[in-house]
Amino acid sequence: MSEQTSTPAAARIAGSTAAEIADSVRELIDRGHLSPGDPLPPVRALAERLGVNRNTAVAAYRRLARSGAVVSQGRAGTRVSRPAPPAQEGYAAAGSLRDVGTGNPSPALIPDLAPALQSAAGRPVLYGEAVIDPGFEAWARSWMAPDVPVEADALRLTLTSGAVDAVERLLSQALMRDDAIALEDPCFLASIQTVRLGGYRAVPVPVDAEGMTVEGLRAALDQGVRAVVCTPRAQNPTGASRSAARAAALREVLAEHPYVLVIEDDYYSMLSRHPFHTIIGPEHRRWALVRSVSKFAGPDLCLAVAATDPRTAERLALRLGSGTTWVSHLLQRIGHAVLRDPAALALIERAGAHYAARNADFAGRLARHGIVVPPGDGLSLWVPVPVPARQVADRLMRRGWLARTGDEFQLDPESGPSHHLRLTVHDLPEDDAEQLAADVAAAAAEAG
Structure with a gap:
């Protein structure tokens, strides 16, 4: 040109x-x-x-x-760029194709909200009242306190309408347009959109089997990032979970940057098969641990808890006024009722075991077809293919499957085509799972 x-x-x-x-x-x-x-x-x-x-x-x-x-x-x-709808989680317009890229939990493993709905009604909540329902606050404090670097009585809690809302509010109260943010690469779709809409500058940090890499984070900090958004377990899309050794190494790097805002999005908390390891050290000044209930209590229960340092909590409170932008007390009461119900908690535990077992089973099927996949953690599998993933996805469509390629999760548009598929397989019957594994192998061989 x-x-x-x-x-x-x-x-x-x-x-x-x-x-x-x-x-x-x-x-x-x-x-x-x-x-x-x-x-x-x-x-x-x-x-x-x-x-x-x-x-x-x-x-x-x-x-x-x-x-x-x-x-x-x-x-x-x-x-x-021409306007185009951003990539979103959930079902695609698959037509007659079987959609294996949804990233959705199983409806059968989400607790029934009917009993909780009956107990949620109470006296009306009026303007000027506390934004957190007392019962839910006590439960949330016990949920978050063991995993944050402050004493329980110094813990500050804020409620938001889901984890994405929490991350967006945390960034907006701390950053200005064109500020640099360290994001995992490949990255959660909602985080990519949040950064783009906010006008921030994403600095990619590679992810390996133990999560965000140490050298990648160090390089991002050297570029002057003012915030870090990361996933401690079940990183979406890779399924990576941070090890204790990796967390310690990342804390050491961050110790030299105590005023960089660190946001840990522990969205898969109650479902994860891995322990939580924080990268927020006791001397770090600006931090947030975010946990949502969407993956185990249902996406429609838009509720997340952000545990933060006091200064960040004060800034968040300015954007969560009583009776205007607070989270509905009805939702809080429903969430509290579900999360203290022994039957619901047992179902959540069974769901986490089910997702892990189905992913491991499908990884075994792929291995028998010559494709080695670390099972990872989370609702989906990150499947490596020897050729550009779009070529494999096109051939899977001819076999009746709608798969999601890793291209949508890449931060750098100039990094080249992805060689991964993200597949959600936990709801496939045995015969369908075996057919999909065979079709992925065949499609990759054809494309190669």
């Missing part, structure tokens, strides 16, 4: 730093001077016109790509 093929508006791009150039492009897009599909100047041409180093122009385009404002098309150049 030559500079003449870019639009006249692209000639108005200005700036001397990557941030200034990226902001200039965003402003042209916001004002309608650049439209979806419009080409941007080649990196070399833009750098020459602005009198900046070529790497500065590359960094500006990379920022824009990570925010979703532009898309890189290799030799075809860089263009303004």
Whole structure:
């Protein structure tokens, strides 16, 4: 692509730093001077016109790509992104295909809310009252206190409408647009969207079998990240859970950055087969541990608990006014009733064992077909394939399966095609599970 093929508006791009150039492009897009599909100047041409180093122009385009404002098309150049619905968890428009990419829990293993609904009614809650129901607060305190670096009486709790809401509020009270955030790569879909919508700059940190890597976190901190969002167990999509040794090593790295906000999203807490290991040290000043009830009590029970340091709790409280943006006391009472019911707790324990067993079983089936998969933890399996995952997914569609590729979970759009599928298999009957394993192997062989 030559500079003449870019639009006249692209000639108005200005700036001397990557941030200034990226902001200039965003402003042209916001004002309608650049439209979806419009080409941007080649990196070399833009750098020459602005009198900046070529790497500065590359960094500006990379920022824009990570925010979703532009898309890189290799030799075809860089263009303004066309609006597209963001990838979401849950069922896809599969038609006649069997959807094995949902990431959903099993409805049969979610506690029945009917008894809790009957006990939730009580006196009306009025404006100005405490935002946390006393009964639920006592239970939540006992749930969170053993795993945070403060004494129980110093623990501060905030309720939000789910874990995604908690992370969004935590970031918005601490960061400004274009601040850098360390995110796991590959990353949970909702975290990717939260960062993009907030205008933050994602710094990818690789994930291995023990979770976020030490060198990756150190490199992100060296780049000046102001927040770290991580998953201690059942990392979505990889299923990785942090080991005690890895947690200790990450705490040591973070000890030199006590004012970086660390958010641990322990979304799979009650279902996990692995112990919780925190990376928040006793001297760390800004932190939050977030636990949601959605995976074991049902996604419709939009309720999460954030345990934080006092300063973060004070800032969160400014955005959770009594009677306006609080979490419904009815939801709190329903959640409390479920989570203190022995039968419901037994079902949650059985659910965690079921997901782990079904994932291990399917990993064994794949191994017999020559595909080695660490079972991991969580509702899905992260399946490596020897060729780009999209090629395998296309061939699985011809066999009647709708799979999810790892491309949707990647932070860096220039990192190349993913070689992983994320498969949700815990609800497949034995015969279907065996057929899917055989079809994944056959599809990978065909694509190769």
